[in-house]
Amino acid sequence: MWRKSRGAISEVMASVILASITICLGLMLWGLATGWSFSSSLEFTRETDESIAQIQSSISVDLGYMSNGRCILYVRNVGDTPVKIMGVELYPEGGGGPIRPNFDAPNRIERGDVGVLTIDDDTYCSSDSDKAVKVMIIYSAERTSNDPGRYLRFPYLLAPVNLSRGGSS
Amino acid sequence: MKGISSVLGAVILAAIVFTVLIPLLIFLQNTTTLYHLQVLKRNRFEIERFQENLEIHATVSPENNSIYLLVKNRGSLAANLTSIYVADSKGGLTILNLTENSVISPLSPIIPIKLDVKAEEDKSYMIHAATERGKSYAAAEKPLNIRDPPYILQVTVLNMKYDRRYLITVEVANWMSRLGCVAGSKPCEERVTMDFYSLRWNDNQTFIFKLLPGNYSIRVTELKWGDTGWIKTDELGPEYVLVLGDTSRIIEFPYNPPKPINPEKDLILMVELPGTIMTDKQEVTINGSLIVGLLQTANESLRNLDVKIEWKGIGVSSIKLTPKEITINKILPGQVLIYNITINTKLSSVKNGGYITLRAELYSAEGERTGKEYTDIYSRKQTTRICILKGGIPHCDVPH
Numbered sequence: 001m002w003r004k005s006r007g008a009i010s011e012v013m014a015s016v017i018l019a020s021i022t023i024c025l026g027l028m029l030w031g032l033a034t035g036w037s038f039s040s041s042l043e044f045t046r047e048t049d050e051s052i053a054q055i056q057s058s059i060s061v062d063l064g065y066m067s068n069g070r071c072i073l074y075v076r077n078v079g080d081t082p083v084k085i086m087g088v089e090l091y092p093e094g095g096g097g098p099i100r101p102n103f104d105a106p107n108r109i110e111r112g113d114v115g116v117l118t119i120d121d122d123t124y125c126s127s128d129s130d131k132a133v134k135v136m137i138i139y140s141a142e143r144t145s146n147d148p149g150r151y152l153r154f155p156y157l158l159a160p161v162n163l164s165r166g167g168s169s
Numbered sequence: 170m171k172g173i174s175s176v177l178g179a180v181i182l183a184a185i186v187f188t189v190l191i192p193l194l195i196f197l198q199n200t201t202t203l204y205h206l207q208v209l210k211r212n213r214f215e216i217e218r219f220q221e222n223l224e225i226h227a228t229v230s231p232e233n234n235s236i237y238l239l240v241k242n243r244g245s246l247a248a249n250l251t252s253i254y255v256a257d258s259k260g261g262l263t264i265l266n267l268t269e270n271s272v273i274s275p276l277s278p279i280i281p282i283k284l285d286v287k288a289e290e291d292k293s294y295m296i297h298a299a300t301e302r303g304k305s306y307a308a309a310e311k312p313l314n315i316r317d318p319p320y321i322l323q324v325t326v327l328n329m330k331y332d333r334r335y336l337i338t339v340e341v342a343n344w345m346s347r348l349g350c351v352a353g354s355k356p357c358e359e360r361v362t363m364d365f366y367s368l369r370w371n372d373n374q375t376f377i378f379k380l381l382p383g384n385y386s387i388r389v390t391e392l393k394w395g396d397t398g399w400i401k402t403d404e405l406g407p408e409y410v411l412v413l414g415d416t417s418r419i420i421e422f423p424y425n426p427p428k429p430i431n432p433e434k435d436l437i438l439m440v441e442l443p444g445t446i447m448t449d450k451q452e453v454t455i456n457g458s459l460i461v462g463l464l465q466t467a468n469e470s471l472r473n474l475d476v477k478i479e480w481k482g483i484g485v486s487s488i489k490l491t492p493k494e495i496t497i498n499k500i501l502p503g504q505v506l507i508y509n510i511t512i513n514t515k516l517s518s519v520k521n522g523g524y525i526t527l528r529a530e531l532y533s534a535e536g537e538r539t540g541k542e543y544t545d546i547y548s549r550k551q552t553t554r555i556c557i558l559k560g561g562i563p564h565c566d567v568p569h
Contacts, residue, residue: 060304
């Protein structure tokens with residue numbers, strides 16, 4: 001009886017050891033789950049924020065006209081976040097394009113503000129050409145401007161207008 | 170004691186579920202809700218943008234040629250105009266940022282907005298208005314040019330009377346402010362009058378005016394020639410018309426039913442001959458006139474008039490009348506026709522004179538409006554006495 005009792009651990013000890021192992025593993029699992037949850041929520045927040053920014057950004061063109069080889073567009077930010085014009089493509093009437101001309105635009109257009117987008121192209125921005133051109137404005141919410149995957153496109157058909165000839169052609 | 174680990178494991182799992190998974194799910198749910206709220210907001214914005222519907226016209230004040238916008242909200246939502254762009258044909262661009270009185274309520278009346286730009290005759294203008302929702306509207310007048318008003322106002326006047334003068338006046342009306350102008354002798358006038366003289370009963374005519382958008386009054390005045398010149402006898406209007414495109418109006422005078430003429434009062438049928446002819450020859454030629462006409466007051470014109478001349482002579486052996494009969498295609502009220510008549514006659518004797526009596530007869534005629542036949546209408550008799558001169562002494566006796 002004595003030998004037997006010296007060679008084994010008590011039930012209490014065994015239970016304590018098992019409980020300790022369970023607690024350690026549990027804490028480890030809890031820690032992993034917390035870390036995963038935290039990183040996932042961060043990633044999800046970032047994704048959602050970018051999606052919301054995309055939804056919140058919206059532009060319109062108040063006025064567009066051609067003048068001396070330039071297409072001039074008054075771009076209004078009608079969204080809920082500042083936007084930035086990232087690029088411009090031209091699609092001439094009758095096919096062709098995209099043509100990526102030089103353009104000048106404000107660095108940032110605040111909510112409700114109007115920015116002037118000037119496109120230099122002697123061929124397609126001439127009111128004497130009698131040909132319309134589709135201007136594709138590539139823009140983005142300012143906070144997603146470093147992610148080309150989030151860029152949005154706004155098409156605007158610009159028809160040549162010659163007022164001195166008495167109307168739109 | 171044996172099941173303590175199981176209990177602890179269960180507690181830890183429950184802790185993980187309640188402290189990690191459930192908060193994570195709630196967080197994800199909230200974030201997704203935020204995203205969907207933004208999507209809904211954007212959808213609402215886009216729907217509002219689709220529903221926004223303004224009608225914009227450009228016109229000028231006739232006093233100083235200031236450009237005005239006439240804005241009509243045809244949609245179900247209020248719209249806020251934020252900017253107005255006025256581009257002219259000389260390359261000028263004026264941008265007006267509106268700060269007040271720029272909210273256009275749905276179903277509101279047309280609202281005039283004065284722009285601080287004056288239209289010049291040698292320039293054309295394109296006007297765009299942008300709203301807060303990002304819609305841009307071009308004024309329907311593309312381009313606005315005060316030398317070439319774009320719209321036509323067609324005024325049809327019905328039942329104009331015969332022999333009356335009509336003045337058709339189109340004038341810029343005083344409606345909120347005086348806006349618009351009409352092309353007349355000058356390109357842009359406040360009032361233009363067209364003059365028409367009617368030569369038919371119940372005449373219908375259409376008069377065309379070129380004008381800019383605005384509210385106009387139309388007035389038609391009827392005049393009749395009287396002792397002191399043209400006297401106003403009737404007037405219709407003013408009738409107000411809002412011109413935002415090609416427009417037409419009908420102005421109707423009372424219908425004048427056809428009435429026959431009174432031949433005794435309205436018809437002129439006369440033969441004119443000299444009272445006495447002196448001659449020393451047996452053969453005599455007498456010149457006279459036949460006068461046929463209608464007084465101005467006659468109710469209708471006559472068509473296909475057949476007029477015959479009857480004669481009777483005493484102391485004459487032969488008479489040759491040229492012409493004996495006259496046919497007239499049409500005679501209008503106020504119109505009088507005179508025909509020469511030649512009578513070649515021969516006296517019965519060189520010693521005595523004679524008498525010739527003529528009378529005209531309206532043998533047949535047809536009333537133009539009533540279709541009534543007018544027959545057996547005679548003129549008064551007209552007699553010429555022929556006297557023979559013998560030694561300078563006239564002998565007018567007629568042999569029995």
